[in-house]
Amino acid sequence: MKTTRYLLASGLTLLPLALFGQGLDPALLLRAPTDAWPTYHGDYSGRHYSTLQQINAANVKNLTLGWTWRGNFTSFGAIVGGEGPDAPAGGGGGLGGGGFDGPSVKAIPLMVNGVLYFSIPDHAFAVDARTGRNIWHYFWKTQGGIHIGNRGMGMYGNWLFFETPDNYIVSLDAATGKERWHKKIADVKQEYFSTPAPVVIRNHVILGMGGDSLDVPGWLESRDPETGEIQWKWYTTPRKGEPGFESWPDEYAAAHGGGMPWQPPTYDPELNLLYVPTGNPNPVMAGQSRPGDNLWTASIVALDPDTGKMAWYFQCSPHDTHDWDATQVPILFDGVANGQPRKLLAQASRNGFFFVLDRTNGKNILSKPFIESANWFKGIDARGQPIRDPEKDPKVEGVLVSPNSDGATNWPAPSFSPDTGLLYVGTSQAYAMFYLTDTDARPQGYGAAERGVGSVEHSLRAIDYKTGNIVWKHPTVGGAMGLLSTAGGLLFGSDGAGNFVAYDPKSGKPLWHAGLHANPSNAPQTYLLDGRQYVLVGAGDSLYAFTLHP
Amino acid sequence: MRIAHCAHAFAALLIGSALGLVAQQPAPPAGRGGFGRGGPQFDPAAVERGQREFVTTCGFCHGSNARGGQTGPDLTRSVLVMDDDKGKEIGEYVKVGRPDKGMPKFNLSEQQVSDIAAFLHREIAAAANRGGYKILNILVGDPKAGEAYFNGAGKCSTCHSPTGDLKGVGAKYDPVTLQGRVLLPRGRGGFGGFGRRRGLAAAPQGPVTTVTVTYPSGQVYSGALVRVTDFDVTLRDSSGALRSFFRNDDVPKVETRDPLQAHVDMLAKYKDADVHNLTAYLATLK
Numbered sequence: 001m002k003t004t005r006y007l008l009a010s011g012l013t014l015l016p017l018a019l020f021g022q023g024l025d026p027a028l029l030l031r032a033p034t035d036a037w038p039t040y041h042g043d044y045s046g047r048h049y050s051t052l053q054q055i056n057a058a059n060v061k062n063l064t065l066g067w068t069w070r071g072n073f074t075s076f077g078a079i080v081g082g083e084g085p086d087a088p089a090g091g092g093g094g095l096g097g098g099g100f101d102g103p104s105v106k107a108i109p110l111m112v113n114g115v116l117y118f119s120i121p122d123h124a125f126a127v128d129a130r131t132g133r134n135i136w137h138y139f140w141k142t143q144g145g146i147h148i149g150n151r152g153m154g155m156y157g158n159w160l161f162f163e164t165p166d167n168y169i170v171s172l173d174a175a176t177g178k179e180r181w182h183k184k185i186a187d188v189k190q191e192y193f194s195t196p197a198p199v200v201i202r203n204h205v206i207l208g209m210g211g212d213s214l215d216v217p218g219w220l221e222s223r224d225p226e227t228g229e230i231q232w233k234w235y236t237t238p239r240k241g242e243p244g245f246e247s248w249p250d251e252y253a254a255a256h257g258g259g260m261p262w263q264p265p266t267y268d269p270e271l272n273l274l275y276v277p278t279g280n281p282n283p284v285m286a287g288q289s290r291p292g293d294n295l296w297t298a299s300i301v302a303l304d305p306d307t308g309k310m311a312w313y314f315q316c317s318p319h320d321t322h323d324w325d326a327t328q329v330p331i332l333f334d335g336v337a338n339g340q341p342r343k344l345l346a347q348a349s350r351n352g353f354f355f356v357l358d359r360t361n362g363k364n365i366l367s368k369p370f371i372e373s374a375n376w377f378k379g380i381d382a383r384g385q386p387i388r389d390p391e392k393d394p395k396v397e398g399v400l401v402s403p404n405s406d407g408a409t410n411w412p413a414p415s416f417s418p419d420t421g422l423l424y425v426g427t428s429q430a431y432a433m434f435y436l437t438d439t440d441a442r443p444q445g446y447g448a449a450e451r452g453v454g455s456v457e458h459s460l461r462a463i464d465y466k467t468g469n470i471v472w473k474h475p476t477v478g479g480a481m482g483l484l485s486t487a488g489g490l491l492f493g494s495d496g497a498g499n500f501v502a503y504d505p506k507s508g509k510p511l512w513h514a515g516l517h518a519n520p521s522n523a524p525q526t527y528l529l530d531g532r533q534y535v536l537v538g539a540g541d542s543l544y545a546f547t548l549h550p
Numbered sequence: 551m552r553i554a555h556c557a558h559a560f561a562a563l564l565i566g567s568a569l570g571l572v573a574q575q576p577a578p579p580a581g582r583g584g585f586g587r588g589g590p591q592f593d594p595a596a597v598e599r600g601q602r603e604f605v606t607t608c609g610f611c612h613g614s615n616a617r618g619g620q621t622g623p624d625l626t627r628s629v630l631v632m633d634d635d636k637g638k639e640i641g642e643y644v645k646v647g648r649p650d651k652g653m654p655k656f657n658l659s660e661q662q663v664s665d666i667a668a669f670l671h672r673e674i675a676a677a678a679n680r681g682g683y684k685i686l687n688i689l690v691g692d693p694k695a696g697e698a699y700f701n702g703a704g705k706c707s708t709c710h711s712p713t714g715d716l717k718g719v720g721a722k723y724d725p726v727t728l729q730g731r732v733l734l735p736r737g738r739g740g741f742g743g744f745g746r747r748r749g750l751a752a753a754p755q756g757p758v759t760t761v762t763v764t765y766p767s768g769q770v771y772s773g774a775l776v777r778v779t780d781f782d783v784t785l786r787d788s789s790g791a792l793r794s795f796f797r798n799d800d801v802p803k804v805e806t807r808d809p810l811q812a813h814v815d816m817l818a819k820y821k822d823a824d825v826h827n828l829t830a831y832l833a834t835l836k
Contacts, residue, residue, distance in 0.1 A: 187629070187632070187633065189632045189633050190629065190632050191678050213677075213678035213679075213680070214627070214632075214674065214677060214678050215627055216627075256627055373817075373818060375818075391822070395822075396686045396687065396688065396690075397687075397688045397690040397691075397822075397826055398685075398688050398729065398822070398825065398826070399822050400733070400817070400820055400822055400825055402817070402818075431733075431817045433729065433730070433733070433825075435685045435686070435688065435726075436686075437683040437684060437685055437686060438677075438683070439686070440615070440617065442617045442618060442624060444617065444626055444627075444677035445677035445678055445680060446680040446683065448683070449680065449683045449685050451726070451730055453730060453733035453734045453817065454733065454734035454736070454813070454814055454817060456814055456815075456817060456818065477779065495779050495780060497777065497779045499779060499780075499781060501780075510780050510781070513780070513781055515781075
């Protein structure tokens with residue numbers, strides 16, 4: 001299996017390289033990132049770990065600013081595409097950019113051959129990784145959609161791919177920023193909006209979408225990188241006759257059951273399995289029209305990337321009623337469980353549970369809460385899945401639940417370091433009252449209102465994957481945060497108060513920090529360019545590149 | 551409340567306090583923000599006419615709220631309706647009907663169709679706009695039990711009195727606001743949605759956390775806590791001036807006091823019935 005895959009990858013490598021010149025060598029996708037960051041997670045594993053150690057615990061005190069980049073979020077000077085009007089209709093979004101506090105870099109920029117590629121809602125940029133200067137800027141005229149954020153781009157040879165809030169996938173020529181084509185993924189009038197970074201596996205561009213305001217189906221799809229045509233679609237809820245259908249009352253409920261896969265998946269090239277975390281079921285908080293577990297929502301699902309066929313699933317929140325997407329990163333690493341070497345998958349899930357699975361078959365190895373305040377479950381079943389307490393489902397008179405719908409953590413990428421065996425994650429212990437507002441037998445949309453009532457703690461936590469125990473925690477002002485660990489004995493993250501921080505991954509002690517103009521808004525990445533290591537982080541409308549001056 | 555001396559517990563307390571400042575801002579108006587949300591405006595008269603027309607003409611099959619009936623599908627989830635522009639597509643559909651599925655054609659005027667469309671689009675927008683959801687009757691608790699909890703297990707009477715600071719509180723707040731203030735009187739935290747981090751310097755509502763900064767020399771500064779991180783602390787002193795200080799591990803010593811810490815600590819202890827009963831009791835204090 002391994003040899004076949006390797007040969008296949010090599011075969012692919014030779015041809016596109018000759019064709020694409022300065023494009024992405026697909027072999028880079030199959031090893032730990034060093035002189036490239038070729039995909040959202042850096043590599044397919046989702047570890048957000050780098051083997052680079054030029055910047056390390058001993059010299060991090062000398063880490064200093066290399067350059068900054070601040071985006072121009074108008075169409076001025078940009079290559080313009082898109083199906084929308086010249087001036088966007090409605091209000092609140094301006095010329096895109098997204099976020100609630102203005103444009104925000106939530107993408108993790110790709111770095112290939114000295115160029116950074118990233119997108120934010122309605123915009124794509126190529127930036128010189130040495131200087132932070134724009135190479136090109138592409139602007140998308142939008143038809144609308146929720147401009148909450150964009151996780152960035154996928155790359156195949158010389159072609160780039162990103163998604164838009166009005167649900168198009170756009171392919172650009174990496175060299176020039178010129179559009180090759182765009183294809184509609186989903187209907188913005190049905191409240192779909194698309195935030196994920198496409199993930200490229202061989203000749204598959206794999207993408208999902210978001211949108212749970214109305215009760216619409218979710219799916220993952222694969223497209224041809226050359227033509228943009230659909231290769232396969234996998235619906236996140238079963239159709240009639242498929243396994244899992246019995247977890248829905250009927251065909252209608254399943255077909256309107258949501259489960260948006262809005263996080264870039266991870267991938268094991270040896271097993272040739274794609275690990276897809278899925279979103280919450282619909283209606284979101286009013287569960288009365290969908291009795292049952294509601295597969296495969298709020299789950300981790302393994303798919304064959306060539307066919308979209310499901311190999312196994314594990315459900316993190318059976319019959320979720322609190323908007324707890326399981327769209328946190330399914331992190332892949334090899335480790336030890338019960339004394340045996342195992343291929344593992346770990347997720348710190350939004351519902352407050354830390355899960356470790358055998359990624360060859362989805363069998364549960366460990367399920368344990370990673371926050372103390374979680375009060376919505378009664379136990380863990382034989383499959384390792386939490387048993388929800390129906391008393392904590394939203395009720396007309398209100399129920400007090402922790403975590404709130406933001407969750408114990410959220411989309412920002414956690415990190416796993418093979419050096420420490422610890423998984424690092426930003427956490428919150430917040431409470432909210434959940435009030436059922438739609439008592440109809442056929443509720444619509446969310447069907448309930450949530451009112452936050454406070455937080456008891458936010459912290460950065462280090463979880464031992466072998467036990468699920470919290471080895472250390474360090475208080476922060478914000479909860480979920482993007483993280484990056486390195487072989488230099490460093491853990492880069494933030495404190496939720498505008499500081500970019502290098503922590504000691506063994507203890508959580510801050511070793512270095514820099515106060516930015518906004519709180520870091522993505523997960524940091526790192527690359528080696530001309531022999532120099534950079535650590536790159538986004539904060540609001542800007543990028544900051546830190547390095548050691550020679 | 552308590553002033554923690556252990557560095558770790560202390561830090562946790564700091565953060566809990568600082569968070570109050572961050573997390574307790576009012577809710578944004580609707581949904582997840584951005585455009586395409588909170589946007590569509592409807593002529594209320596057209597919606598009302600449309601609703602009447604719908605109930606009379608369409609409700610028998612599609613249900614009076616358009617969510618489906620015995621024979622007709624849910625129109626609020628209909629892709630045709632969602633994609634419709636001001637009744638154009640709906641009008642064309644209705645004119646022909648769907649005889650093979652038992653839907654006759656209807657002769658409706660352009661105005662009737664556009665009114666029905668306005669009603670249907672408003673129904674869909676209302677479902678999508680969770681910021682506009684109306685919370686129903688939450689006063690289901692037992693006021694007597696609430697009073698007993700207030701004076702007993704809840705220890706509310708340690709700090710509060712129904713004839714003192716809480717006099718008339720049931721008239722001052724609607725039940726949902728009242729319940730929120732029982733749980734955390736710092737103002738409401740809004741509804742969920744990651745990414746709505748706000749500035750630390752925003753003025754908190756309600757009692758403020760105070761901080762004392764003590765240098766080894768014995769020099770002491772104190773005031774309202776504005777911001778505290780591992781690296782700095784900012785306070786507003788009694789003159790109203792902002793003062794900030796570097797932090798280097800345990801120097802200077804930073805101690806905070808959150809007057810609402812007892813409320814924060816209670817979050818893990820309440821049973822839902824306690825919350826309902828307390829709310830019902832306080833609502834009687836007119």
